[in-house]
Every structure is written in C-alpha cells, then in structure tokens.
Amino acid sequence: MTQNTNQPSDTVETEQFEDILIYFSKSLMGKENEEDILWDVAKNCISKLGFVDCVIYLVDENENLLVQKAAYGPKSPKDQTIYNPVEITIGQGITGSVAKTRKPELISDTSQDSRYIVDDDIRLSEICVPIMHEDKLYGVIDCEHPEKSFFSERHLKMLSAIASVCAIKIKSVRANRELIEKHRKLIQISEEMLELKLKAFNSQLNPHFVFNALNAIQYFITSQNTKSALDYFSTFSRLVRFYLKQLGKDSVSLYNEIDMLHWYLKLQKLRYDDSFDYTISIEKDDIQAKEAVIPSFVILMLFENIVELSNINGVIDQHFKIGIKALKDVVKIEVQYQCKGLEPETLENNRYRENIMEWKDQVELLNAVKGYTISHETSSSYNNGMHNKHIVLQLPILE
Numbered sequence: 001m002t003q004n005t006n007q008p009s010d011t012v013e014t015e016q017f018e019d020i021l022i023y024f025s026k027s028l029m030g031k032e033n034e035e036d037i038l039w040d041v042a043k044n045c046i047s048k049l050g051f052v053d054c055v056i057y058l059v060d061e062n063e064n065l066l067v068q069k070a071a072y073g074p075k076s077p078k079d080q081t082i083y084n085p086v087e088i089t090i091g092q093g094i095t096g097s098v099a100k101t102r103k104p105e106l107i108s109d110t111s112q113d114s115r116y117i118v119d120d121d122i123r124l125s126e127i128c129v130p131i132m133h134e135d136k137l138y139g140v141i142d143c144e145h146p147e148k149s150f151f152s153e154r155h156l157k158m159l160s161a162i163a164s165v166c167a168i169k170i171k172s173v174r175a176n177r178e179l180i181e182k183h184r185k186l187i188q189i190s191e192e193m194l195e196l197k198l199k200a201f202n203s204q205l206n207p208h209f210v211f212n213a214l215n216a217i218q219y220f221i222t223s224q225n226t227k228s229a230l231d232y233f234s235t236f237s238r239l240v241r242f243y244l245k246q247l248g249k250d251s252v253s254l255y256n257e258i259d260m261l262h263w264y265l266k267l268q269k270l271r272y273d274d275s276f277d278y279t280i281s282i283e284k285d286d287i288q289a290k291e292a293v294i295p296s297f298v299i300l301m302l303f304e305n306i307v308e309l310s311n312i313n314g315v316i317d318q319h320f321k322i323g324i325k326a327l328k329d330v331v332k333i334e335v336q337y338q339c340k341g342l343e344p345e346t347l348e349n350n351r352y353r354e355n356i357m358e359w360k361d362q363v364e365l366l367n368a369v370k371g372y373t374i375s376h377e378t379s380s381s382y383n384n385g386m387h388n389k390h391i392v393l394q395l396p397i398l399e
Contacts, residue, residue, distance in 0.1 A: 020048055020049070020158060020162075021158075021161055021162070021165065023044070023048060024041070024044055024048075024162050024165055024166075025165055027040055027044060028040060028041070028165065028166070028169045031169065031173075032173065032176075033173060034058070034069070034170055034173055034174075035069065035070070037166060037169050037170060037173065038056045038058070038069045038070035038139075038166075039070045039072075041054075041056060041070070041141070041162065041166050042054045042055070042056050042070040042071060042072040042141075043072050045072065045141070045143060045159070045162070046072045046073070049155065049158065049159070051143045051145065052073060052144075052145055052146070053072070053073035053123065053143060053144045053145065054071065054072045054073060054141065054142070054143045055068055055070070055071045055073075055086070055141075055142045055143075056068075056069055056070040056071070056131075056139060056140070056141050056142070057069060057086075057088065057095065057099075057139050057140045057142065058131075058138060058139040059090070059099065059137055059138060059139055060087075064089065064090050065087050065088065065089060065090065066087065066088040066089075066090060066095060066096060066099055066139065066140055067085055067086075067087050068082055068085040068086040068087070069082065069085070069139070070082070086119070088117075092117075093115050093116065093117040094107060094110075094113065094115045094116060094117075094126055094128055094142075095117075095128055095140050095142045097115055098128045098129065098130055098140055098142075099130065099137065099139075099140050102130045102132060102137055103130070104127075104128065104129040104130065104156055104159070104160050105126075105127070105128050105129075106126075106127050106151050106152075106153070106155075106156045107125065107126040107127070107128075108125060108148060108149040108151075109124055109125075109148050109149070110122075110123065110124050110125065110126050110144075111124060113126075119144075121146075122146075123144035123145055123146050124145070124146060124147060124148040124150075125144065125145040125146075125147060125148060125149060125150040125151050126142070126143070126144045126145075126151075127142075127143050127144075127151040127155055127156060127159060128140060128141070128142045128143070129141050129156070129159045129160045129163045130163065131163045131164075131166050131167045131170070132163070132164070132167050133164060133167035133168050133170075133171055134171075136167070136171070138166075138167050138170050138171070139170075141159060141162070141163050141166070143159070189369045189370075192365060192369050212271045213232075213236055213267050213270065213271055214236070216232065216270045216271055217229055217232050217233050217236065217270075220232065232266075232267065232270055235263045235266050235267055236263075236267060238259075238263055239260065239263040239264060239267065242256070242259075242260050242263070246296050246297070249296060250295065250296060250370065251293045251294065251295060251296055251398045252293065252294065252295075252296035252297075253292070253293055253294075254292040254293070254294055254324070254326065254331055257294060257296065257299055257300070258280060258282065258324065260300060261280065261299055261300055261303060261322075262280060264300055264303065264304070265278050265303065265307070265320070268307050272307075272311050275311060275315075275316060275318060276307070276310075276318030276319065276320060276339075277318070277319055277320070278319070278320035278321075278322060279320070279321055279322065280322045280324065281321075281322065281323050281324070282323075282324040282325070292326045292331055292397045293397065293398045294331050294395040294396070294397065294398060295366055295370070295372055295374065295395055295396070295398065297362075298359070298362065298363065298366070298374065298393070298395060299333060299393070299395075301359040301362050302333075302335075302359045302391070302393060303320075304359070305358060305359045306320075306337065310339060315339045315340065315387075316339065316340050317338075317339055317340045318337070318338070318339040319336075319337070319338045319339070320335065320336075320337055321335070321336040321337075322334075322335055323335075323336075326397065329396065329397055330394045330395060330396055330397060331394070331395045331397060332392065332393075332394050333391075333392070333393040333394075333395070334390075334391070334392050334393075335389075335390070335391040335392075335393070336388075336389075336390060337387075337388070337389040337390075337391065338386065338387070338388050338389075339386075339387050340385050340386055340387070360376070363376060372395075372396055373396050374393070374394065374395055374396065375393075375394045376391065376392065376393045376394070377391070377392045378390070378391050378392075
C-alpha cells in the first residue's frame with residue numbers, strides 16, 4: 001500500500017504563512033528607526049507577497065491625519081525619500097476609513113466603492129489594514145492591484161499579522177527613543193541646575209563683593225575699631241560657610257535662609273556705607289515657618305539684584321521692610337521697598353555685574369527644570385522723587 005505523502009493545502013498555507021511572518025520579523029530586528037521599519041515592510045510586501053503597490057502611512061495625532069512615510073510600486077522613490085508625502089484626513093477614503101474604524105478592509109472592486117480615491121493610476125483591488133498594538137493606532141498599510149478580486153482573505157490575514165509585528169517594533173523604537181530623550185533631559189537638567197547654583201554662588205561671592213567687604217573690615221581694624229571688625233568678620237565667615245554648605249543643595253530651611261539674608265544685608269550695609277536700612281519680620285509662633293523647607297538662594301538673589309542695581313545707580317535713602325509668613329503650602333515673602341533716586345526705567349547695570357543672574361530668570365529656570373511653582377508679583381509707583389516698590393514672592397514648601 002502506497003502512503004500518501006501530500007500535505008493538505010491548509011497545512012501548506014499555514015507553513016507558508018509562518019515562514020513569511022518569521023521572515024518579516026527577522027528583517028525588522030536590526031531596524032532602529034521608524035523610517036527603516038516602514039520602508040522594509042513596504043519592500044517585503046512587494047517581494048514576498050507578490051503585491052505591485054504598497055503605501056504605508058503613520059498617524060499625525062495633532063493634525064488628525066495619515067501621512068505617507070514609505071511606498072513601493074511603480075512610482076516608488078529610489079532613495080527612500082518621500083518628497084511630497086500624501087496626507088489623508090482620518091475618515092477620508094478607504095485608507096482614512098480604516099484608520100477611523102481600526103478594522104481591516106478588503107475591496108474586490110474599487111470602482112464600486114465611492115470612498116476610493118485615485119492616486120497615480122486606477123487600481124481595481126485594494127487591501128488596507130491598521131497598524132495597531134494594544135489599542136494604539138500607529139498607522140495604516142495600504143496595498144492596491146490593477147486586477148479585480150486580486151486580494152484574498154489569506155492576504156488580509158497575512159497583512160494584518162505583518163501590521164501587528166510592525167506595530168510592536170514601532171512601539172519598541174519609540175519607547176527606546178523616549179528613554180534616551182528622558183536621559184538626555186535629566187542630564188540637561190543636572191547641567192542647568194549646576195549652572196544655576198554656580199551663577200547664584202558667583203552672584204553673591206563675586207570678587208567685588210568679597211574684596212569690598214574685606215576692605216571694610218580692614219578699615220575697622222586700621223581705625224582700631226576692633227569690636228566692629230570682629231563683628232563683621234564673623235558675619236562674613238558665616239556667610240561664606242553657608243554658601244559653601246548650600247552649593248550642592250537645592251533646598252534650605254526657611255530659618256537658615258532668613259539668617260543668611262540678614263548676614264548678607266548686614267555686609268552690604270557695611271560695603272555701601274549704610275546707604276539703606278532694613279527690617280525682617282516673621283511670626284515667632286509660626287510652627288509652619290519653623291519646619292518649612294524652600295528652594296535655596298531665591299530670596300537672596302532677589303535682594304542681591306535690588307541692592308546692587310540701586311547702589312550702582314546712586315539711589316539713596318533706601319528702606320526695606322521684609323515680611324515673611326509660612327502658609328499651608330507656600331512661604332510668602334512680602335517686600336516694601338522705598339528709596340529716592342532715578343526712576344526704575346532708567347536704572348542700568350554696571351559692566352562688572354553683567355554676569356549676575358537676574359532673580360526672575362532664576363525663578364523661570366527653577367520652575368522649568370525642577371517643576372516648582374514659584375510665583376511673584378511686582379508693583380511700583382514714582383512720586384515726587386520717591387520710588388515705592390511692592391514685591392510679593394511665593395515659594396513652595398518642599399518638605
């Protein structure tokens with residue numbers, strides 16, 4: 001008895017189907033960007049499935065469009081560059097309908113389908129499948145053929161499986177790209193924060209500030225005012241130690257920041273011959289304030305800007321009334337500033353201060369790279385030679 005070695009046709013088709021899927025999967029393994037993935041799929045749809053035309057679109061979610069990204073067929077570009085990519089509104093034509101419904105379609109006779117849109121030539125058969133994975137639509141594969149009823153249910157099954165493989169690969173590539181971008185942003189944020197800290201450090205411990213403070217202390221020594229010399233030298237030492245301690249940190253306790261502000265203003269008064277006076281008030285019984293931790297150097301940067309700019313421009317009779325209160329989620333710093341001198345619009349920076357960061361730029365950078373919600377409001381008036389400014393700065397409580 002002769003054994004029948006012929007395999008059933010459905011078994012042969014299954015093996016061919018598996019071989020084609022394996023081929024597509026292996027072909028995509030080395031692809032590291034979406035363009036290479038799509039061009040490879042379009043090319044293999046022609047060479048492995050016997051199609052004559054294949055166009056692949058990706059979804060542009062912002063514009064609600066399908067944008068042509070790859071094409072193989074009679075008019076396919078040789079350099080894998082789409083110079084005038086076709087754009088299809090989602091819901092328009094057969095391709096747009098598939099993108100909208102997310103269901104594959106097989107059209108045996110396009111001449112009987114009112115949705116059919118002629119591209120470069122009329123083709124009577126069309127097969128169109130969504131590129132999807134886990135309910136996420138990435139694009140559409142659209143293939144056409146000049147003969148009626150060319151595409152079969154087997155083609156539809158194969159192309160749908162290929163589209164799923166394509167979607168998985170696209171998802172992997174995008175995830176890797178997002179991971180790389182996330183790492184790049186983290187590095188950029190670290191660099192920007194380091195630059196911010198160095199600018200803040202340089203702003204308060206610039207050579208002019210240090211030398212002038214030391215010269216003032218030296219004056220007390222040479223004039224035998226030992227008590228004042230020791231007092232200011234102690235203040236200067238505390239301020240320098242505080243800066244060095246805080247340089248590598250993003251936050252500081254509110255009370256330490258207030259101490260630092262007091263030391264800084266005390267030294268600036270010495271440096272500028274008592275050209276201003278100030279008061280700092282905070283509710284002593286405010287438990288919230290005692291436990292508050294805020295972004296470091298912001299308050300100091302604000303006063304550094306005001307004091308330096310005012311004194312450079314010959315402003316006199318300066319008075320600072322500084323009120324600090326810790327609320328539920330923020331620390332509110334309210335500054336009433338009064339002085340005589342030039343109108344604020346006429347104030348100009350001296351050249352040696354050009355490298356000092358503006359306090360508003362610092363706030364903007366901190367909000368951008370650290371996600372803080374620092375807010376500020378400034379109002380001012382100028383009457384009879386007296387300049388009045390009101391500044392409200394709100395810092396988030398970090399701990």
